Amino acid sequence: MPSYPTQSHQFSERLIKQVKDFSRSIDYLETRSDIDNRKLGFYGHSWGGAMGAIIPAIEERLAVNILVTGGFWGRAYPEAEAINYASRVKNPVLMLNARYDNYFSLEKQVMPLFNLLGTPVKDKHLCLYETDHYVSKSAMIKETLNFLDRYLGPVK
Numbered sequence: 001m002p003s004y005p006t007q008s009h010q011f012s013e014r015l016i017k018q019v020k021d022f023s024r025s026i027d028y029l030e031t032r033s034d035i036d037n038r039k040l041g042f043y044g045h046s047w048g049g050a051m052g053a054i055i056p057a058i059e060e061r062l063a064v065n066i067l068v069t070g071g072f073w074g075r076a077y078p079e080a081e082a083i084n085y086a087s088r089v090k091n092p093v094l095m096l097n098a099r100y101d102n103y104f105s106l107e108k109q110v111m112p113l114f115n116l117l118g119t120p121v122k123d124k125h126l127c128l129y130e131t132d133h134y135v136s137k138s139a140m141i142k143e144t145l146n147f148l149d150r151y152l153g154p155v156k
Contacts, residue, residue: 005074
């Protein structure tokens, strides 16, 4: 089965299963007394960053959305097409992207996703780095922790 978007029923079925699995993971976390399920977030890198246009649109229990080197990627049938979900993402979003990414073009894939997200403008953040399909670990940690502190509160 293809892991990247294709106009095939195989891809649509795989995506549906992945979203269901993600939701089941949250179902499990909600049974745990040691987990604050009001502070759950989505974190996706590369292909996972592309999924950040879909999963947070469907899974309303997420408080934040962090996408690292992601964007719109490929074409799929309507039920699996990320562009059909992006405007339904309403939670705060942090996108960390590379200006010279060879997988996700800034103009064709990153900016269209960022602009179509349904998140209020004040809660959408895009950080660009002068690299290819990579964000340095130190930059990613710094931006991610600042974002999480802002939207979920500092760790106690």
